[in-house]
Amino acid sequence: MRLSSAFFPTLKEVPAEAQIASHRLMLRAGMIKQMSSGIYAWLPTGLKVLHNISNIVREEQNAVFAQEVLMPTLQSADLWKRSGRYDAYGPEMLRIVDRHKRDLLYGPTNEEMITDIFNQHVTSYKSLPTLLYQLQWKFRDEIRPRFGVMRAREFFMKDGYSFDIDYKSAVVTYYKMMIAYLRTFQRIGVQAIPMLADTGPIGGDLSHEFIVLAPTGESGIYFDSDFTQQNWLDQPIDIQDTNALETFFKRMTKFYAATEEKHDQEKWHKVPQNKRCEGRGIEVGQIFYFGTKYTKSMNVSVIGPDSNKFYPHMGSYGIGISRLVGAVIESSHDDKGIIWPDAIAPFQAVIINLGVKDIKCNEVCDQLYQTNSNSYLYDDRDERAGSKFNDADLMGHPWQIIVGPRSIKQGIVELKRRKSGERFELPIDHVNEFIQAYQG
Numbered sequence: 001m002r003l004s005s006a007f008f009p010t011l012k013e014v015p016a017e018a019q020i021a022s023h024r025l026m027l028r029a030g031m032i033k034q035m036s037s038g039i040y041a042w043l044p045t046g047l048k049v050l051h052n053i054s055n056i057v058r059e060e061q062n063a064v065f066a067q068e069v070l071m072p073t074l075q076s077a078d079l080w081k082r083s084g085r086y087d088a089y090g091p092e093m094l095r096i097v098d099r100h101k102r103d104l105l106y107g108p109t110n111e112e113m114i115t116d117i118f119n120q121h122v123t124s125y126k127s128l129p130t131l132l133y134q135l136q137w138k139f140r141d142e143i144r145p146r147f148g149v150m151r152a153r154e155f156f157m158k159d160g161y162s163f164d165i166d167y168k169s170a171v172v173t174y175y176k177m178m179i180a181y182l183r184t185f186q187r188i189g190v191q192a193i194p195m196l197a198d199t200g201p202i203g204g205d206l207s208h209e210f211i212v213l214a215p216t217g218e219s220g221i222y223f224d225s226d227f228t229q230q231n232w233l234d235q236p237i238d239i240q241d242t243n244a245l246e247t248f249f250k251r252m253t254k255f256y257a258a259t260e261e262k263h264d265q266e267k268w269h270k271v272p273q274n275k276r277c278e279g280r281g282i283e284v285g286q287i288f289y290f291g292t293k294y295t296k297s298m299n300v301s302v303i304g305p306d307s308n309k310f311y312p313h314m315g316s317y318g319i320g321i322s323r324l325v326g327a328v329i330e331s332s333h334d335d336k337g338i339i340w341p342d343a344i345a346p347f348q349a350v351i352i353n354l355g356v357k358d359i360k361c362n363e364v365c366d367q368l369y370q371t372n373s374n375s376y377l378y379d380d381r382d383e384r385a386g387s388k389f390n391d392a393d394l395m396g397h398p399w400q401i402i403v404g405p406r407s408i409k410q411g412i413v414e415l416k417r418r419k420s421g422e423r424f425e426l427p428i429d430h431v432n433e434f435i436q437a438y439q440g
């Protein structure tokens, strides 16, 4: 993308309404635009990040054999009356009446709908486990939308649902999803710690929230610092091997990690004092096992091996994809701007042309750009060098490729790594290779 002809509405001023860094930076970098309270339009770079995160989420869901579906955002109230949640959900649910006076709602989550789909298509235990997920917009009429996409009213979520034959098998699915989530967050480039959590209105008795540490987070948290010292995914885990999954889960849950709702003083005091970390964090995902809560209330049963009907055991698994964009920035920025992890950056690099009137500079930039026009942004604007550097730092591209008239005479360009500030001087035709091979 050539910056001179692109739609990148960066802001020079810090927007007054934004209270936290990620919100300020997303507005300044032109990633989002608020359309009404808690409702955002996603502009080109913001959308790229949303897509990059979505792709990683998809790949890791598919890797544990979850199948993707897409359910509508609008749901019939009848479904929610069957589960008893239509009245229980309260004012966060946006209720709509259509022209035939039928009650609809904009889905805040999809347990009822997926259970209904399951009911219409699965009749026998032989089809279990069934594991389905979607990436879809949700609406919750939050009383106090704030912090930009972090607590929005309309937000993008990955929501997955599982149906298993019994408790034992449902818990194995839960373990698999735990692994899928750890892999997802690791690939995205953010540390999210699974912590024992309350189940809230979803119900059930086993749940973990995935928390990104941040002083601006809304969740109070307590964890053993040794948890973060482990490289949980350094050994490959066979997700078909139930024993391996169980061992992994046991090893992980030995370390204390709980949100304030589940905090247990007695257990906490068994953690060595110098390892007790108390603080705040952002919930970027949550997984639940809730047994037969919905299958029972909605009377959804299948035929078991003994020919008797039984209620399948369910779990549900959410990732706040749009919230993650903010959470990643919250944990990866400096006073100049965003520092994108490579895996989700809107562009891998920006080519900064410091000599737009210099034939040689233009030639070199064109050559670099043409071989990477999908993943490199080309700053070909006729602007001051300082303002180009500021924009590059603000937008947080992992690499800046600086092409200036003086160094180009020696066939050299300069590379800057946004994260560390390291600089490298390289011959032009080594640039792409160097970026691809860089580890650090």
Ligand code: ATP
Pocket (backbone or CB within 6 Å): 109, 140, 142, 149, 150, 151, 152, 153, 154, 155, 157, 200, 283, 284, 285, 286, 318, 319, 320, 321, 322, 323
């Ligand atoms: P919270 O406690 O923050 O209100 P929740 O526990 O009600 O969230 P879940 O039902 O667990 O949310 O939804 C799954 C994920 O969706 C959450 O972990 C979070 O990342 C994201 N999410 C929930 N509410 C919002 C929101 N208002 N704006 C953006 N993301 C949200």
Ligand code: MG
Pocket (backbone or CB within 6 Å): 209, 283, 285, 286
């Ligand atoms: Mg939650």
